[in-house]
Amino acid sequence: MANELSLPAGRRAPWRNYLELTKPRVVALMLFTAVVGMLLASPVAPPWAVLAFGSAGIALVAGSAAALNHLVDQRIDAVMARTRGRPLPRGALGTPQVALFAAAIGLAGTALLLVFTNPLCAALTVGSLIGYAGVYSLFLKHRTPQNIVIGGAAGAAPPLLGWVAVSGHIDPGALLLFLVIFVWTPAHFWALAIHRRDDYARAGVPMLPVTHGVPFTAARVLQYALALLALTLLPLPIGLVGGPGGWLYTLGAAGFGGRFVWYAWRLRQDPARWAMPTFRFSIVDLFALFALLLAEHYLTLALAAL
Template sequence: MTVAISERATWRDYLALTKPKVISLLLFTTLTAMFMAARGWPDLVLLLAVAVGGYMSAGASGVFNMIIDRDIDLKMKRTSKRPTSSGLIGTRDAFVFGMSLTVASFALLWAAANLLTALLSLAGLLTYVVVYTMMLKRTTWHNIVIGGAAGCFPPLVGWASVTGDLNLFAWYLFAIIFFWTPVHFWALALMIKDEYAEVGVPMLPVVHGEKLTVVQIALYAVLTVVISLQPVLFREVGLIYGVVAAWTGALLLRGSWRLYRKIERPTAVSLYKYSMLYLALLFLAAAVDRALLS
């Protein structure tokens, strides 16, 4: 049943379409990457423009995702009240909103930063909407491994906005998020695997069971920690980052090991929540470290 937008939908409902809670961590990696690239404070006008443009781009991807997944969202308890699945906001209006955000984001990032920044942001959007949501999510358990690359673009966007190019360290930031994503998302998938199974989404714990999932989580946690320490060897970061990366990485490995030893919901929830803190602390440490090294 479709609900008339003029009667019920508000700006808060349109804001919900952009998935602000999900975007917050993506935007944080974008902005901290700007500080890393600038080795201190970037231009404040540029910082604000990238923050707004980055939010609009990531928000647009959330809008398109909700449009495409509105059928299965309605059947899952976690997503059943989303504006598109509930019918509060119609498909056409959501699509127009998403396209408006996409165009405005591209124009703002190009004007305030450079074309590379705008293209990288658009690439992240297309990877999430086309590669992950449309092509992989409902067809293979590899969906989050390959499609998760969408979440790796924000630090590239932040870096390119300051420097106009991408160096090896920027790609390390990409790689850290790439290997971190399965740890983070599969912990969530363990928590709601029955819902995924009910709607036919082939997440790893649904297809191959919980035991293989926790093994994969542990392997990706190891790879994440190893990759996160590489920039220290190349002297892109120093002692502050090295200590934080080693400490937070050890906690990530411990959480993964605890989940491997005993697969239960509280442990999965704990790892899921900590994984977000881990990534935030890692990027914050890199930003602070590079500022002090300059």
């Protein structure tokens, strides 16, 4: 089954094509950060219905945004080596099928959020869909090399959405989690864009390595990695983490953030060699940061209960 996604369209199970539309690996990481946001929003465990159905709602709307992105980008996806095997370019699915699928799971996700969380969470989640599938995919991506910086706000929303699903309002802690992913996104994506520069140039997409060159982009990746490192050290001062575990989070964040800065530094020295390693480690870094926050949260609660 692990190799089924690489099979020709005629031999692939139909449901696999629809799953691919949702960008499951991307959504899985987003969902993890959303769940962490839910668990950090309260000193007690959130209601199981909010946790389960709120997570499902956020995942479905995120999957809908991803499917709409496939729909909008089908022309350039057919040109780029990285994406020409997606369901639309290879003819496994048609535009009406993808549009109907995106609408169905988007509406289902929004309904779950309205029923099991709160209107603010539902509104912000739909807003992130519009930001990604509409503002970023339709407009920013094709008009400015700062597309991923501006459009990154939609991708940075999941932990804030999770927090709001539980608390019903936006707090400083939720905004900090949002900012962490917002600052992480350009460094993460531009490393990949350096590796795929020729693809983007062929497709006519004005990504930063295409418009400003690889050395300039590598320098920006390093700047964002440094900014991310500074930002991830703020949870202790603002009280998002506290107690003995707060220092454990801070040391862990400094370690992973420092390692990401090291990768970004090597990227600047040798972009061809270090673009993909930097991209891959950026994912490890984000996952580790949120895992550390979650571990510290429950460690602090456990110590307080002693």
